[in-house]
Amino acid sequence: MRRLFILLGLFMLCLQLKANLDIRIEGDTFILPETDISGIPYVGINDMHPIFHSICKQDRIDHRLYLHTYGETFIFMEGSSYYNFKLDSYNMHFPIQRIKDQYYVPSIFVRENLPLHFPKDMVFKSGQLQLSKPVNRNVKTIVLDPGHGGKDPGAVGRKLKAQEKEVNLGVTLKLKRMLEQELGLNVLMTRSDDRFVSLGDRTKFANDRRGDLFVSIHTNASRDPKSKGSETYYLATAMTSDARAVEALENQVVDLYEGGADARSKYDDLDFILSDLSQTEHLESSNELASNIQQNLVAGSGFYDRGVKQANFYVLRGAFMPSVLVELGFISNPEEEKLLVNDEYQERLARTIFEGIKRFKYRYDRIRNT
Numbered sequence: 001m002r003r004l005f006i007l008l009g010l011f012m013l014c015l016q017l018k019a020n021l022d023i024r025i026e027g028d029t030f031i032l033p034e035t036d037i038s039g040i041p042y043v044g045i046n047d048m049h050p051i052f053h054s055i056c057k058q059d060r061i062d063h064r065l066y067l068h069t070y071g072e073t074f075i076f077m078e079g080s081s082y083y084n085f086k087l088d089s090y091n092m093h094f095p096i097q098r099i100k101d102q103y104y105v106p107s108i109f110v111r112e113n114l115p116l117h118f119p120k121d122m123v124f125k126s127g128q129l130q131l132s133k134p135v136n137r138n139v140k141t142i143v144l145d146p147g148h149g150g151k152d153p154g155a156v157g158r159k160l161k162a163q164e165k166e167v168n169l170g171v172t173l174k175l176k177r178m179l180e181q182e183l184g185l186n187v188l189m190t191r192s193d194d195r196f197v198s199l200g201d202r203t204k205f206a207n208d209r210r211g212d213l214f215v216s217i218h219t220n221a222s223r224d225p226k227s228k229g230s231e232t233y234y235l236a237t238a239m240t241s242d243a244r245a246v247e248a249l250e251n252q253v254v255d256l257y258e259g260g261a262d263a264r265s266k267y268d269d270l271d272f273i274l275s276d277l278s279q280t281e282h283l284e285s286s287n288e289l290a291s292n293i294q295q296n297l298v299a300g301s302g303f304y305d306r307g308v309k310q311a312n313f314y315v316l317r318g319a320f321m322p323s324v325l326v327e328l329g330f331i332s333n334p335e336e337e338k339l340l341v342n343d344e345y346q347e348r349l350a351r352t353i354f355e356g357i358k359r360f361k362y363r364y365d366r367i368r369n370t
């Protein structure tokens with residue numbers, strides 16, 4: 001009986017709906033077409049993009065749909081009427097539908113759920129959805145993170161006793177200048193001189209200053225003086241044993257300079273679900289940024305290509321933006337050490353990372369603005 005009432009209620013609701021959704025954005029009116037699917041009004045997700053400046057991506061493995069709009073992410077499951085938003089689950093009463101390659105959400109999601117989630121930006125009144133202008137989410141601010149510093153020298157070279165912290169800072173300062181002068185980006189540095197900054201403070205800085213990208217710059221080290229080449233990482237928990245070794249190397253600052261076990265438990269206690277989710281959302285972008293940097297780094301430096309890898313770096317774990325960690329080359333390899341301390345070579349390395357970021361930015365900005 002109760003079921004009947006619910007069905008009747010939903011039926012009445014449907015009768016009140018029009019065939020199109022009127023949307024008003026600061027004076028301009030847009031029409032979002034509705035499609036009838038088994039008697040229920042739906043809107044095509046692709047039709048939403050130009051109005052909401054949204055983008056949608058599907059996870060190839062679990063088929064979840066990620067809809068990014070107004071700086072937030074909705075996660076839908078094909079065939080389910082539930083979706084996730086900021087760690088909570090919501091019901092829109094009718095499932096996501098797919099017709100050919102196009103996905104559809106029930107219109108009720110646009111009329112009721114969106115205004116509920118964005119009360120400051122959206123209101124549904126007099127049969128019309130009124131929106132504030134979606135914020136331009138192009139890459140504008142980039143946080144550069146020269147690894148180590150101050151009491152933490154990082155890895156030290158065998159032959160010239162070069163210190164990693166100096167190489168990292170040298171390359172990063174050059175990269176900063178290029179990004180500012182040639183792309184007009186707002187570049188923030190976690191350190192601009194020889195000082196110690198904890199790993200947690202580095203990501204906190206990036207989050208607080210609302211960076212759009214986070215790029216951490218390091219040089220690698222190995223017991224084997226013949227180890228060589230460049231690699232670029234993005235955050236993940238599953239990885240190879242080689243990646244695990246580099247992870248241990250970059251995370252050891254916590255043991256050596258931040259108070260050991262106590263500090264480590266602080267990082268391990270970081271809200272895992274939250275940091276996991278923040279990086280899940282950006283995983284694809286982080287992977288793409290890492291690939292663009294790695295390709296250019298290898299092509300431009302002539303260093304051996306160790307590839308794009310995944311590891312669980314503390315410094316990437318808390319970042320709420322696409323984040324990568326670059327290992328320029330091996331300071332423990334005497335030949336690479338010689339190049340890494342060379343000013344002209346540092347300029348060349350900075351240029352290759354610049355090209356990688358530039359390529360990523362062009363693509364990223366485009367998909368967010370179409």
Ligand SMILES: [Zn+2]
Nearest residue numbers: 147154218219
């Ligand atoms: Zn390092």
